[in-house]
Amino acid sequence: xxxxHKIQKKVEFSHTDMAGIMHFSNFFRFMEAVEHDFFRSFDxxxxxTRDDAGNHLGWPRVNCECKFFYxxxxxxxxxxxxxxxxxxxxxxRYEVIFSRMVEDExxxxxxxxxxIVHVGVDPETGQMKARELPAWVQESISVAPDGYKVKxxx
Amino acid sequence: xxxxHKIQKKVEFSHTDMAGIMHFSNFFRFMEAVEHDFFRSFDxxxxxTRDDAGNHLGWPRVNCECKFFYxxxxxxxxxxxxxxxxxxxxxxRYEVIFSRMVEDExxxxxxxxxxIVHVGVDPETGQMKARELPAWVQESISVAPDGYKVKxxx
Amino acid sequence: xxxxHKIQKKVEFSHTDMAGIMHFSNFFRFMEAVEHDFFRSFDxxxxxTRDDAGNHLGWPRVNCECKFFYxxxxxxxxxxxxxxxxxxxxxxRYEVIFSRMVEDExxxxxxxxxxIVHVGVDPETGQMKARELPAWVQESISVAPDGYKVKxxx
Amino acid sequence: xxxxHKIQKKVEFSHTDMAGIMHFSNFFRFMEAVEHDFFRSFDxxxxxTRDDAGNHLGWPRVNCECKFFYxxxxxxxxxxxxxxxxxxxxxxRYEVIFSRMVEDExxxxxxxxxxIVHVGVDPETGQMKARELPAWVQESISVAPDGYKVKxxx
Numbered sequence: 001x002x003x004x005h006k007i008q009k010k011v012e013f014s015h016t017d018m019a020g021i022m023h024f025s026n027f028f029r030f031m032e033a034v035e036h037d038f039f040r041s042f043d044x045x046x047x048x049t050r051d052d053a054g055n056h057l058g059w060p061r062v063n064c065e066c067k068f069f070y071x072x073x074x075x076x077x078x079x080x081x082x083x084x085x086x087x088x089x090x091x092x093r094y095e096v097i098f099s100r101m102v103e104d105e106x107x108x109x110x111x112x113x114x115x116i117v118h119v120g121v122d123p124e125t126g127q128m129k130a131r132e133l134p135a136w137v138q139e140s141i142s143v144a145p146d147g148y149k150v151k152x153x154x
Numbered sequence: 155x156x157x158x159h160k161i162q163k164k165v166e167f168s169h170t171d172m173a174g175i176m177h178f179s180n181f182f183r184f185m186e187a188v189e190h191d192f193f194r195s196f197d198x199x200x201x202x203t204r205d206d207a208g209n210h211l212g213w214p215r216v217n218c219e220c221k222f223f224y225x226x227x228x229x230x231x232x233x234x235x236x237x238x239x240x241x242x243x244x245x246x247r248y249e250v251i252f253s254r255m256v257e258d259e260x261x262x263x264x265x266x267x268x269x270i271v272h273v274g275v276d277p278e279t280g281q282m283k284a285r286e287l288p289a290w291v292q293e294s295i296s297v298a299p300d301g302y303k304v305k306x307x308x
Numbered sequence: 309x310x311x312x313h314k315i316q317k318k319v320e321f322s323h324t325d326m327a328g329i330m331h332f333s334n335f336f337r338f339m340e341a342v343e344h345d346f347f348r349s350f351d352x353x354x355x356x357t358r359d360d361a362g363n364h365l366g367w368p369r370v371n372c373e374c375k376f377f378y379x380x381x382x383x384x385x386x387x388x389x390x391x392x393x394x395x396x397x398x399x400x401r402y403e404v405i406f407s408r409m410v411e412d413e414x415x416x417x418x419x420x421x422x423x424i425v426h427v428g429v430d431p432e433t434g435q436m437k438a439r440e441l442p443a444w445v446q447e448s449i450s451v452a453p454d455g456y457k458v459k460x461x462x
Numbered sequence: 463x464x465x466x467h468k469i470q471k472k473v474e475f476s477h478t479d480m481a482g483i484m485h486f487s488n489f490f491r492f493m494e495a496v497e498h499d500f501f502r503s504f505d506x507x508x509x510x511t512r513d514d515a516g517n518h519l520g521w522p523r524v525n526c527e528c529k530f531f532y533x534x535x536x537x538x539x540x541x542x543x544x545x546x547x548x549x550x551x552x553x554x555r556y557e558v559i560f561s562r563m564v565e566d567e568x569x570x571x572x573x574x575x576x577x578i579v580h581v582g583v584d585p586e587t588g589q590m591k592a593r594e595l596p597a598w599v600q601e602s603i604s605v606a607p608d609g610y611k612v613k614x615x616x
Binding site: 334337368369370374434 | 533
Binding site for chain 2: 320321322337340341344348353354355382383
């Protein structure tokens with residue numbers, strides 16, 4: 001059972017804004033990128049599945065938030081560390097911690113979270129309905145232990 | 155004293171993703187757009203000011219969040235309603251309510267919030283330091299009354 | 309018969325990059341925005357139509373380009389002027405001129421172009437096939453006269 | 463002397479649009495990412511340098527274009543191959559070829575180009591002036607041989 005996942009992403013020029021730092025909306029794109037890579041680590045994709053009735057299965061976001069401690073700058077290589085914090089019948093809530101080494105310190109730059117819900121989408125009407133978490137999720141993903149903290153890989 | 159501001163924005167094609175709806179990161183770009191228009195309503199810009207010591211004055215984001223109730227779709231015209239919820243010595247916290255008419259109902263589609271802080275940025279080092287809210291803010295902007303709720307313009 | 313269309317767009321903070329100017333990729337998003345507004349001026353949308361066989365009809369881009377003469381900056385209000393330059397059996401090529409008043413001069417800031425093609429998309433396979441321009445396009449849109457030049461509205 | 467550079471990029475969810483494919487503006491962000499990685503391969507950054515007079519040195523885009531042959535889809539891994547096509551006293555023009563293996567074929571999906579110019583930016587006025595290519599560029603980068611074609615790495 002996995003409760004965490006880690007990737008690195010470099011801040012690109014098109015992520016920055018005229019304040020010279022990564023635009024805050026891009027933290028959410030980074031978070032989503034770890035989530036999708038977490039799915040791929042189980043050979044699963046966030047899109048492209050249908051149920052027997054032909055409904056598309058998807059994972060819309062219910063809520064999200066982020067706290068910003070330090071700015072991210074062009075060409076910095078950022079560690080993104082996803083930790084599963086809560087699972088309900090049809091939703092998953094995870095945190096993403098943004099960090100990098102600054103001199104001798106493994107500095108936390110930002111911390112965000114997203115709650116995603118598993119839904120079926122009627123292909124004709126576009127209506128969404130919550131669904132139970134897929135079997136593979138229930139078998140492969142679990143919530144992190146209470147008080148679990150991320151650390152720099154050695 | 156103003157505690158709210160309202161603009162409309164249309165969902166563009168480049169705001170959508172392959173799920174056929176506005177990508178969730180763009181809600182934060184919409185929120186920021188109302189904020190900047192709120193500043194412009196006082197003939198002020200979020201950027202471009204310096205103090206006497208040559209420090210750039212800016213408004214980085216400290217935290218933000220959003221709850222999504224209904225998807226936003228291409229070409230929908232959305233009401234964005236900013237409401238100031240809290241002011242401290244150097245920060246402002248505001249909410250943005252996303253709404254539109256759906257049949258006879260003025261439907262709330264999403265609700266988010268951002269806390270911004272007034273800082274001076276050393277032009278040489280890029281270091282940021284919190285600053286008191288500018289005088290014009292203290293004279294022109296106030297917190298909304300307790301329990302204040304947005305309504306459709308008649 | 310219409311061969312041109314005009315809208316204004318303001319440069320937003322999220323359009324800028326760390327060079328302090330609008331990121332060049334956003335010129336293409338601006339061009340697309342005029343195109344879609346041109347379609348809306350005929351009560352048509354670039355998406356959402358199907359033919360009798362259930363194929364989705366769409367308008368993918370075949371090629372595009374842009375020349376940049378002056379940078380666009382935050383909060384500048386830009387005139388976007390679309391001019392139809394060529395129509396073939398299934399494609400339309402248009403230019404977009406970016407301008408604004410700078411002191412007494414109506415200055416051209418950038419000039420780009422996009423060729424779009426009308427296609428049917430098989431809903432099962434995602435395969436695209438070129439289609440004749442829709443009847444409404446043939447009846448409502450024409451190519452600009454040779455040498456047609458945009459001017460500031462008086 | 464180097465005249466080419468290659469990276470891979472995965473199409474992310476936030477790169478897609480409601481047509482289910484990568485939005486065309488993102489091809490330009492991908493091209494820029496190879497360019498910046500090309501610079502980094504010489505331990506150089508596109509930003510952050512100043513001349514003796516305190517002017518910032520930068521590389522604005524003069525023009526760019528792209529031809530689209532096949533759509534790019536979510537989670538596809540794309541080869542981006544930059545080839546230097548022209549160098550003048552203060553500008554560089556390069557092409558980027560987008561490719562990936564589709565069954566047994568190394569398929570070209572898109573081909574674009576960007577002309578960048580070396581400039582000094584006056585920190586007070588923001589005025590840009592063309593500059594000679596830096597010495598390191600003249601010593602390290604050259605134009606690709608006539609008719610040079612990219613191939614899949616073996």
